Amino acid sequence: MDELILVKLGGSVITNKNVPFSEDLTTIKRLAKEIHGVRQEKKFRLVVGHGGGSYPHIPASEFKTNDGIIDSKSYEGIAKVQDAASRLNRIIVRELLNVGENAMSIQLSSCSISENGQMKEMFLEPIKKLLDFNMVPVPYGDVGLDRRKGCYIISTERVFDYLARNLSKMDEKYRISKIIMCARVRGVFTDNPDVNSYAELIKEITPKNIKEVESSLKGSFGIDVTGGMLHKVKMLLELAKLGVESEVINAKEPDLLKRALLGERGLGTIIKKD
Amino acid sequence: MDELILVKLGGSVITNKNVPFSEDLTTIKRLAKEIHGVRQEKKFRLVVGHGGGSYPHIPASEFKTNDGIIDSKSYEGIAKVQDAASRLNRIIVRELLNVGENAMSIQLSSCSISENGQMKEMFLEPIKKLLDFNMVPVPYGDVGLDRRKGCYIISTERVFDYLARNLSKMDEKYRISKIIMCARVRGVFTDNPDVNSYAELIKEITPKNIKEVESSLKGSFGIDVTGGMLHKVKMLLELAKLGVESEVINAKEPDLLKRALLGERGLGTIIKKD
Numbered sequence: 001m002d003e004l005i006l007v008k009l010g011g012s013v014i015t016n017k018n019v020p021f022s023e024d025l026t027t028i029k030r031l032a033k034e035i036h037g038v039r040q041e042k043k044f045r046l047v048v049g050h051g052g053g054s055y056p057h058i059p060a061s062e063f064k065t066n067d068g069i070i071d072s073k074s075y076e077g078i079a080k081v082q083d084a085a086s087r088l089n090r091i092i093v094r095e096l097l098n099v100g101e102n103a104m105s106i107q108l109s110s111c112s113i114s115e116n117g118q119m120k121e122m123f124l125e126p127i128k129k130l131l132d133f134n135m136v137p138v139p140y141g142d143v144g145l146d147r148r149k150g151c152y153i154i155s156t157e158r159v160f161d162y163l164a165r166n167l168s169k170m171d172e173k174y175r176i177s178k179i180i181m182c183a184r185v186r187g188v189f190t191d192n193p194d195v196n197s198y199a200e201l202i203k204e205i206t207p208k209n210i211k212e213v214e215s216s217l218k219g220s221f222g223i224d225v226t227g228g229m230l231h232k233v234k235m236l237l238e239l240a241k242l243g244v245e246s247e248v249i250n251a252k253e254p255d256l257l258k259r260a261l262l263g264e265r266g267l268g269t270i271i272k273k274d
Numbered sequence: 275m276d277e278l279i280l281v282k283l284g285g286s287v288i289t290n291k292n293v294p295f296s297e298d299l300t301t302i303k304r305l306a307k308e309i310h311g312v313r314q315e316k317k318f319r320l321v322v323g324h325g326g327g328s329y330p331h332i333p334a335s336e337f338k339t340n341d342g343i344i345d346s347k348s349y350e351g352i353a354k355v356q357d358a359a360s361r362l363n364r365i366i367v368r369e370l371l372n373v374g375e376n377a378m379s380i381q382l383s384s385c386s387i388s389e390n391g392q393m394k395e396m397f398l399e400p401i402k403k404l405l406d407f408n409m410v411p412v413p414y415g416d417v418g419l420d421r422r423k424g425c426y427i428i429s430t431e432r433v434f435d436y437l438a439r440n441l442s443k444m445d446e447k448y449r450i451s452k453i454i455m456c457a458r459v460r461g462v463f464t465d466n467p468d469v470n471s472y473a474e475l476i477k478e479i480t481p482k483n484i485k486e487v488e489s490s491l492k493g494s495f496g497i498d499v500t501g502g503m504l505h506k507v508k509m510l511l512e513l514a515k516l517g518v519e520s521e522v523i524n525a526k527e528p529d530l531l532k533r534a535l536l537g538e539r540g541l542g543t544i545i546k547k548d
Contacts, residue, residue, distance in 0.1 A: 075407050079376040085365055086379060090364060093357055102353040105360060107381035113399045123397035125387045129419040133349050145403040 001034030003177035004045040004131065005034070005261065006163065008156045011141065012051025012184045013251045014092065018253045020058045023088060031182070031251060034258040036099040042262060044177075047130050047163070048096065049101065049156040052141040055088035060143070060153055066117075068149025075245030078151045081143040082109050089140045096136060100146045104130050106139040108154045112162075114146045119154070126152050126165070128174060157235050164239045176244050180234065180260045188233060190216040204273045210237055236271045245272045277451035278319040279535065280404065280437065281309070282430045286414065286458045288366065288523045292325025294332045297362060302369050303355060304457070310373040310531040316536060318451075319405050320338040321437070321540025322370065322377065322429040326415040329413055330355045334417075340391075355417040356383050363414045364486065370410060371505045378404050380413040382428045386436075388420045392434045393428070402441070402448060438513045441480050450518050454534045456525030459541030462507060464490040479545045484511055510545045520548045 009031060011227040016022040035048065052060075063077020064070060094105035112122040130137045140230050160179060167174040190213075191199035205213055210233075217230040236246045249256045249268035256267055283305060290296040308324065326334075337351020338344055363379050370377035372487040386396040404411045434453060441448040464487075465473035478540055484507075491504040510520045523530045523542035530541055 021402075036453055041466075075376045078407070079371060079378055081370060081411060082378055083364070086367075087364060088359075090357070090361060093360075097357060097382070102349045104353055104356055104383065105381065107379065107384045110381045110400055111385035111397050113397075120505075121397075122398070123385050123387075123395075125395070126384055126419045129387075131423075133424070135349055135353060145400045150403075150407070218351065220295060 001172045002043045002045050004006065004047070004174065005178045006047045006049065006160050006176055007257070007261070008160065008179070009048065009050040009092070009251065011055075011057065012182065013053075013182050014050060015053030015055060015088065018261075020054050021084070021087075022054060024049050025091075025095075027252065028092060028231060029098075030254060031257055032095040032101070034255065035096070035261065036101055037071050038258055038261040039101065044261075045126075045134060046130075047094075047139070049139045049159055050089070050092050050141070051156050052085050052088060056141060056143070056153075057083040059084055065143055065151055065260055067152040068151055074151065078143050078145075083119055083155070085102045085109075085140060085142045089138065092093050092140070093138055094161045096138070102135040103138050104135055108139060108144060110140040112144060112153060112154070114144050114154075116148045117146065117152045119144070119158055119260065120147070122159075122162050122166070124163075124167060127163075128171075131174065146152075155210050155232070157232050161235050161239060164242060164244045178274025179239065179244060179246035180257065181232075181236070181248040182257055183247050183268075184252050186250045188213070188217070188229065188250045192238065202269050203266070205233060205237060205269060206274055207237065207241070208274070210234070240271050240273045243273070245270065247271070275316045276319050278321070278324065279449065279451055280321045280452070280453045281433065281531070281535070282455050283324040283459045284455065284523065285325030285329075285331065285367065287327075288324060289327030289362065289455050290330060291328055294328050295358070295361075295465065296328060297365050298494060299365075299369075301526065302366060303372075304528060305531055306369040306373045306375070308529065309370070309535065310375055310536040312532055313375065318535075319408060321401075321405075321411050321413065322366075322491050323413045323433055324363070324366050324415070326359050326362060326428050330359040330417070330427075332416060332433065339417055339425055340427040342425055344419065348425065349468045352417050352419075355427070359383075359414060359416045363412065366414070367412055370412070375456055376409040377412050378409055378481065380411050382413060382416040382418060382433060382476070386418060386428070388426060389421065390422045390427075391426045393432055394421070396433075396436050396440070398437075398441060399534040401437075402445075405448065413435070413474060429506070431506050435509050435513060437541050438516060438518045453520035455506075455520055455522040456531055457542070458524065458526050459524050460490070460527075461522045462487070462503065476543050477505075477540070479511060479543060480548055481515070482548070483509065484508070507545065514545050514547045517547070519544065521545070 059080035333354035463473040
């Protein structure tokens, strides 16, 4: 069975983080082309998830959607976050369709449910069918409905986490080979590289050095309502322990995603089990 | 518990049927206002479904999506139908948000699966949560993934049929009170009123006169890839037998949807069990 690769296009890669509701169309188009180029060269199955960046993060911050239903305005927040996330998703899907990939939205607010911010159930049969068809499912950061707190923010990492744990439960053919995280910086740094020019790139994160990494990471860069960089790294490390390695790469640099998809390692920060 | 009303905005009401990918924004805005107006006056729970009209029906016809996977182009068809359906859905949701309704897309291609064109499973928990929150779920005509034929077209009627049969299975509070079908003509006619000026409006459809109705209905009006008017009427009659009455009304005429939502009957064609 062909490899199954999960790619995340970070919200800060595909949107201009300082301008509400502004997508970086040049980067989106280039990444779509890189993906399609590799798909012509090499056989593999692919999921392209994406973050929300300056789209859903605006209403998500305003209405504190990740805190749950906190007041009577929270319902408006749920609706506005879904709309914003879905508008960005349409742009990503359109650009993938334009280069010739049969991309399909996966709307998590419709097909999953959580309990206290933990994804409890996701309806997986459509995504499996799409992979069987060699189509490209595109799940994305979205609002989620929650049995206890009412609502929360679903990050792409949470979706990948759920997929890594559940997609291959009944069938080994859906085992994920690797995860490529497209960021707007070269990988995970010892500090925020935007404000600290002495921040160093961490080449590898494993259970051995996670404590060190933890103490130096103080949060993600840019607007983020889903828990920051440390939260993401820890989630990815848990997946590495389950056998799914990830690499964080700089997707603002041309051809890095292409090279990572073709199999090159060590382009950014590798998160692995040992 | 407040009534639960399902409204369908027909594809031919919200799009200009003869122009590909053109929505009738004036009508959409007016209908959104009528809905919001009634929601201010009267307490009830609401689902607003909508058809695809000249959006998804274009790629659905081109790729014969309702016939299933028939050749190597079918996958492109699946992706393009989803995209087109979802683009129209964003417009409907945006206009509902604009008038102040907390509308939420329900993407059937993500949250349901069928077998030979029959919807087998739909993930219902999100829609139930939205109704508990008095938000407005917006399911819509979409491509569906199918265990046997690969793909098919999900009409709004199929979604309503599934909801009427399954939503209240575990809990009576999700029992549907009635269905309002918004068409661009006054109801169901004995013939196509566009081409036959002698066509008469059928005021009531029941198990008693369905044979007569059947022999006079030759198909729906306008582009339709989901089985035509007769198919819809028969589906609604089955729901009427289960206790869910529907009425087909002319939504191009101002205030008819409003009056129907407020409880007036006999505005178009009623489909009922006796």
